[in-house]
Ligand code: NAD
C-alpha cells in the first residue's frame with residue numbers, strides 16, 4: 296500500500312474535488328493535511344467545504360497555470376501526492392468557448408506535471424473522464440481501459456490531451472502517475488448546469504426541463520461519493536503508470552432518468568408526477584452529442600476490490616432531498632452571490 300501524508304488537491308472547491316476532500320478526512324488512518332488549490336471559477340464554491348478543520352484543510356485561491364505557486368505549495372507543505380481535479384468540465388460550455396478548456400485542462404495539467412518532474416518523489420493522480428473514449432453505439436460492449444481515444448467535444452478532446460501528457464511525462468521522466476476515467480457523476484453540491492442538478496433545480500422552480508434531441512442518449516451514473524472512494528483506492532494501491540476506469544453500473548436513457556427524477560420530486564413533495572413531467576420540453580440536440588457512455592469497471596474491481604456501492608434510485612432520491620433542503624445553496628450559486636464573498640475575502644491575498 297502506498298503511504299501518503301500531505302495531499303495537494305487541485306479544483307477542490309468544485310463538485311467532485313470537494314466531495315473527495317470531505318470524504319478524505321473521514322478515511323481511517325489518514326492524518327495528513329490537504330492543500331486545496333482552486334482558481335474559483337464559476338464552478339468553485341467554498342460553501343462546499345464548510346466545517347472542515349482549518350488546521351488540516353488549507354485553502355489557496357490560485358491557478359494551476361501558476362507553476363511557481365504550485366512549486367511553493369508542494370515544497371512548503373511537504374506534499375507527497377497531487378490529486379488533480381481542476382478543470383473546465385461542462386461540455387456545453389466547451390462548445391460555446393473552447394479556449395479556456397485548452398488553457399486549464401491541457402496547459403494547466405502540463406504545468407503540474409512539470410512541477411512533479413522536478414520532484415519525482417511526488418505521486419500524481421489525474422482525474423479524467425470516460426468521454427475521452429468517444430461514443431458507444433447502443434449494442435457496443437462497454438468501455439474498458441483498452442478502448443481507443445475518440446473524443447468528440449472540445450471538453451473531451453482537452454481531457455484526452457491531458458491524459459496523453461500524463462502518460463508521456465510519466466514514461467519519459469519516470470514519474471509516479473495514475474489516471475482514472477469516471478462516468479457521469481451525480482450527488483449533492485453539483486453546479487446546476489449538468490443534467491441532474493439542472494433538472495432538480497428547474498423542477499423546484501417550475502421551469503421547463505430541457506431534454507436535448509429525443510432524450511434517447513445514454514449515460515452511466517456514478518454517485519460522487521463512490522467516485523471519491525474509488526480514487527482513494529487508486530491512491531492507496533494503484534500501480535504507477537496504470538489507468539483505472541470507474542463506472543456506476545447504471546445506464547439510463549436521459550428521458551427515462553428525467554421521468555424518474557420528476558416522479559421522485561413529486562413523491563417527496565406529495566404532489567402528482569404529472570405536474571413535473573409536464574415541464575419536460577424537447578429542445579434542439581447538442582452538436583456532436585455522444586450517444587452512449589458505459590464503463591465496464593472490471594479492472595478496478597479485480598485489482599483494487601472497488602465496486603460502486605450506491606443504488607441509483609436511492610442515490611437520486613437522497614440527492615433530490617439534499618437540493619430540496621438547501622435552497623440557499625442553489626440560490627447563491629445561481630446568483631453568483633458566493634463569488635462576491637470570494638472577491639471580498641480573497642481579494643489580493645497571496646498564497
Ligand atoms: P467542477 O466544474 O465542478 O469543478 C472544477 C473546479 O476546478 C472548480 O472548483 C474550479 O474553480 C476549479 N478550476 C477551474 N480552472 C482552474 C484553474 N485554472 N486552476 C485551479 N482551479 C481551477 O468539475 P467536477 O465536476 O468537480 O469535475 C472535476 C474533475 O473530474 C474534472 O477534471 C472533470 O474532468 C472530471 N470528471 C468529471 C465528471 C462529472 O461527471 N462531473 C466525470 C468524470 C470526470
Ligand code: TYD
Nearest residue numbers: 386479488489490491505506507512514549
Ligand atoms: P451533462 O450533465 O452535461 O453531462 P455530459 O454531457 O458530460 O454527459 O449531460 C448529460 C446528458 O444529458 C447528455 O446526454 C446531455 C443531456 N442533457 C440534456 O438533455 N439537457 C440538459 O439541459 C443538459 C445539461 C444535458
